[in-house]
Amino acid sequence: MDDIPIPVTAQPVRLLDQLRERMREQNLAYSTEKTYLYWIRSFIRFHRLRHPRDMGAAEVDAFLSHLAVHRSVSPGTQAIALNALIFLYHRFLDRDLGQLAFRRARRKRRLPQVLSHDEAMAIIARIRPPVQLMVQLMYGSGLRQAEACSLRVKDVDLSMSELIVRHGKGNKDRRTVLPDSIRASLENQIHFVEQLHNRDLLAGFGEVYLPVALARKYPQAARETRWQYIFPARAPAPDPVTGVIRRHHTHPSWLRKNAHAAVRAAHIHKHVTCHTFRHSFATRLLEKSYDLRTIQELLGHSDISTTEIYTHVLNKGGRGVVSPIDS
Numbered sequence: 001m002d003d004i005p006i007p008v009t010a011q012p013v014r015l016l017d018q019l020r021e022r023m024r025e026q027n028l029a030y031s032t033e034k035t036y037l038y039w040i041r042s043f044i045r046f047h048r049l050r051h052p053r054d055m056g057a058a059e060v061d062a063f064l065s066h067l068a069v070h071r072s073v074s075p076g077t078q079a080i081a082l083n084a085l086i087f088l089y090h091r092f093l094d095r096d097l098g099q100l101a102f103r104r105a106r107r108k109r110r111l112p113q114v115l116s117h118d119e120a121m122a123i124i125a126r127i128r129p130p131v132q133l134m135v136q137l138m139y140g141s142g143l144r145q146a147e148a149c150s151l152r153v154k155d156v157d158l159s160m161s162e163l164i165v166r167h168g169k170g171n172k173d174r175r176t177v178l179p180d181s182i183r184a185s186l187e188n189q190i191h192f193v194e195q196l197h198n199r200d201l202l203a204g205f206g207e208v209y210l211p212v213a214l215a216r217k218y219p220q221a222a223r224e225t226r227w228q229y230i231f232p233a234r235a236p237a238p239d240p241v242t243g244v245i246r247r248h249h250t251h252p253s254w255l256r257k258n259a260h261a262a263v264r265a266a267h268i269h270k271h272v273t274c275h276t277f278r279h280s281f282a283t284r285l286l287e288k289s290y291d292l293r294t295i296q297e298l299l300g301h302s303d304i305s306t307t308e309i310y311t312h313v314l315n316k317g318g319r320g321v322v323s324p325i326d327s
């Protein structure tokens with residue numbers, strides 16, 4: 001249940017609690033909140049627990065340079081740390097850091113690992129339901145692992161053959177394709193969820209987690225079938241914040257464990273993670289000559305340059321060149 005926001009007191013005293021409150025006032029995604037707080041903590045610890053009010057641009061430069069030089073972080077990771085500190089100083093402490101002069105992380109151009117269609121299907125064939133269906137959604141719809149785990153009944157539109165991803169990365173919603181080949185499996189899973197939910201209601205449970213504002217606006221929604229997770233946890237458990245007994249969604253670690261076991265069973269020696277299936281989804285679409293803008297929308301990328309990396313994956317063998325030994 002690590003995607004449920006922890007509570008903040010009405011008048012927080014601790015710096016990090018005050019930061020949480022400000023982030024929630026500005027509607028930052030909970031995943032962004034956790035990431036920013038991680039880097040702000042790291043910044044404070046790097047400077048031996050000095051208060052951010054007693055520091056400024058020089059200390060920010062020193063920390064970001066340390067990340068690049070001594071921790072060899074990627075440019076993307078350094079940029080996230082920078083964004084966290086900009087939020088801290090600009091939007092929380094209302095201080096301008098001015099012109100920063102930190103050492104930039106070196107860009108390491110790495111192509112995403114991609115599976116062939118046969119490899120992807122060989123892995124999927126070795127996974128038992130319902131985790132198999134989750135992997136099929138990552139490969140067939142381009143979902144991230146967290147998006148697959150947190151999919152709700154109402155997010156499946158069978159009539160339009162599409163999935164609606166709510167609060168994806170960057171707190172954005174998007175629509176993506178629902179594969180015809182898994183429609184029947186998905187309908188069966190939804191039927192299972194309906195039966196499970198009815199049993200939970202009879203047992204005095206049946207409530208699911210909803211964001212606080214939504215739960216306040218629709219107090220009965222948490223007990224409705226359409227809000228239930230498509231891949232529910234095995235048993236109800238206490239909400240870590242309120243103590244209310246709820247059935248949450250399957251934890252991503254269970255998905256990863258099953259996927260990794262299937263990779264080993266299929267004797268595939270590539271470095272395969274759950275995100276590899278999403279990479280493979282994008283690459284298959286490029287192979288079928290779909291345009292980059294369409295793929296960008298299905299993946300939910302803010303910048304098309306992120307999507308363009310898949311064009312390099314297709315340039316196998318040195319921009320598609322046929323080796324002389326194969327002539």
